[in-house]
Amino acid sequence: MEHQPFILSDDLLWDYVDGLLTDAERKRLEAYLTEHPEWMARLQAVETDRSLLQSVPLEAPPQGFASGVMGAWNSLLTPTVESPDWIIRGIGAVFGLFILLPLVILIFNGLHIKNSVFSVPGMPSVDWLALFSHPVLQYGLYFGFTLLALRLLSAVLSQYRVMHKMMV
Numbered sequence: 001m002e003h004q005p006f007i008l009s010d011d012l013l014w015d016y017v018d019g020l021l022t023d024a025e026r027k028r029l030e031a032y033l034t035e036h037p038e039w040m041a042r043l044q045a046v047e048t049d050r051s052l053l054q055s056v057p058l059e060a061p062p063q064g065f066a067s068g069v070m071g072a073w074n075s076l077l078t079p080t081v082e083s084p085d086w087i088i089r090g091i092g093a094v095f096g097l098f099i100l101l102p103l104v105i106l107i108f109n110g111l112h113i114k115n116s117v118f119s120v121p122g123m124p125s126v127d128w129l130a131l132f133s134h135p136v137l138q139y140g141l142y143f144g145f146t147l148l149a150l151r152l153l154s155a156v157l158s159q160y161r162v163m164h165k166m167m168v
Helices: 010-018 023-037 035-056 065-077 085-111 129-131 134-165
Strands: none
Touching: 010 023, 010 035, 023 134, 085 134, 129 134
């Protein structure tokens, strides 16, 4: 085991004067002070400071002091600038229109489809061009992408709120 060098500091002197050192630490400090008498002046200064601090009479704080401090602390913790909620509501209204508009168009186009006679073909076939040009698929994709965009906006606003709470 390697021997650690002894480093004397004011904190260690204060602990010595206050009697907070263990017996081993106290003996090591006293041995160091006998080897280095130049530190005795600093030890006497710490003892003088300690006696001056102990001579100051203790006074009870005035009535309501703690509640005043806590009130001042709370006023520092609460944000003074209110969040611009009208921006978030405006974005929500625009995205709400993006959801309602395709639904209204989908219902309107669905009501105007001509009644036709359905026949069962002998061989099943799929008209891919008609499938991709059908209004239900077109507006359905538009509706789906709108919902995905709203989910993304929700995640972004959630992160914004977390960041705002961390900064305050």
